[in-house]
Amino acid sequence: MELDERKTKILQAVIRNYLETGEPVGSRTISKYTDLNLSSATIRNEMADLEEMGYILQPHTSAGRTPSDKGYRFYVDTMMEAKEREVVEMKEMLLERQDKMEQVLQRVAKVLAQNTQYATMISAPKMAGNKVKFVQLSRVDEGQILAVIVVEGNVIKNNILTVREELSDETLLKLNLLLNTNLTGLSISEINLGMISAMKQQAGIHSDIVGEVIDAVADAIKAEEDLEIYTSGTNNIFRYPELADQEKASELINTFEEKEQLENLLNQDFDSDNTGIQVYIGNESPVSSMRDCSVVTATYELGDGMRGTIGIVGPKRMDYDKVVGTLKTLQSKLDEIYKDHG
């Protein structure tokens, strides 16, 4: 059987209607709702076909139809067209540049949740490709050395190293020079064992302690960043009866609080061919507690190659149009902001 134009229109109407009401959609509704001028009986026949083809489901005999995952997928793939949309609040918020990334992201998540009435999550941009800009060691206390590393994008890492043996001012100065000459301009992923041992060689004489320090600095640079995911609007799931029953809600809330699983959604390989927008419907998502949800994620980029991901989690009947629109706007805004101020 083929999905002709009329079937497509009916499917579209079923999904649209279900998105609005959250209730199974009957043939009579469609008959009135569309401009097809068909009787409910005809619609019924078509709907029977659509069901056979797997696009819609009947919760029980003599109930209306609801979209299946396949139906949603069809809808998202073919019918969704992105609309640019004003998100005034968000724009205003982002324009007043904040200095703390953390706060910005948390706020983006919050505003997004308020705007969409869904649950949101956002991962902090990874800086794996970024270049080291500045390294400095300073003695802060006996046996304690502070290592500060500044990476492009002005991300600062620091670490206190405890050394067994005191380092002279001279050695420290030499080490600083050495580290800066060798590391500045390299991206984090470019720093490898080979160069570290080369540096140790150059450091020469005090190789024991100095070697330790160099190792520690390298470790600090390479250290995996924390799992930085910010969430908001988790409680929005209670707006959608199909997600709000205790068991499901509990699972979902746990997922949002624990955050580990969210990583699977947010740190997907960025397939840069596209707009960076991904839609996961039901079981398409790698997170099992979201089997009754849909997830839309968007990759954002902050000028200098730092990339993170924003995600929106809602019921399958989420307003895909609006969500995708909002995410696109947000993408471009984030881009702008950081181009101007980066």
Add this chain to the structure above:
Amino acid sequence: MELDERKTKILQAVIRNYLETGEPVGSRTISKYTDLNLSSATIRNEMADLEEMGYILQPHTSAGRTPSDKGYRFYVDTMMEAKEREVVEMKEMLLERQDKMEQVLQRVAKVLAQNTQYATMISAPKMAGNKVKFVQLSRVDEGQILAVIVVEGNVIKNNILTVREELSDETLLKLNLLLNTNLTGLSISEINLGMISAMKQQAGIHSDIVGEVIDAVADAIKAEEDLEIYTSGTNNIFRYPELADQEKASELINTFEEKEQLENLLNQDFDSDNTGIQVYIGNESPVSSMRDCSVVTATYELGDGMRGTIGIVGPKRMDYDKVVGTLKTLQSKLDEIYKDHG
């Protein structure tokens, strides 16, 4: 009317029983449950008295009794005796020292939630009373100066300052010396406007730019720390039917996610006279969404005067004994750990 020994015993029995079952407790249950050897009729009379006195409540005529806030308060105040308790997991976890405070706290919250089956929260220790140990300015880029401040307890603050006019190496050196001489050893709360202007005077010549830098450093030092509160086990509220209905659950979950309100519970003035353990029953808590909960908080101390608070949120019928015991153990463990490794 007076709360004699028999009434006390009955009240205690009612509360104990309610803690276990979560159901209103009838007179017959008490008659069997206690060793008083009284008939249910007698118990009924006593319970009527207790109700009149405000210690217990009847959800409706012909239902059993549930403790009122006053009843819980009485129970907590008089009957609760702290027991030392093994919290093996927690001990093990804390013994393997982690370097990132954030991770430790997050993990403590999680383990605590798993142990107690309640929702938990923990605030990062504040360092307001701590002393500045080291200050350093370095040029990282044109017009960009990195200020690093190390405070006792090896807490590091840093900030990138953007300056309009380039500072010479010499000026920077001078500034570093000035800042260190003036600020080292002072606690953050001791740094005030007077000293800042004195420093500016000493700085002399380049007062314009230099003044700016000094201000920025002072700001960075005084900057309110982020609202660092970690939560876990929020979804445990679904274990307790009296908290699990949609509206209440939604409110509570929001409170836990937003975290702002939790601050009111966790950043109370530490009344150091006591063990640092506080119990809020129902409306005693400043957070309205917790009107049906009880909250137990414990102040912990990390050696050098840094203090934070741990909180446990559960139903009013939470196991106060266990919770207080667990928190006390945790307090002492945290203390030990940081004495050994601080």
Add this chain to the structure above:
DNA sequence: GTTAGCACTCGTTTAGGTGGAGTGCTAATC
């Protein structure tokens, strides 16, 4: 002062009944 007993209350559960939305099928119509 304590207890047994009883009438009473009131929320909870169960069963039955009804209405309505929606279907599938068939026969008539275009």
Add this chain to the structure above:
DNA sequence: GATTAGCACTCCACCTAAACGAGTGCTAAC
């Protein structure tokens, strides 16, 4: 052949009434 009107049927959602039972307050006897 496609469309439609009509009808019998299904099944959920909702309501009501009845039965249940846990627990009470009160009274009278011990």
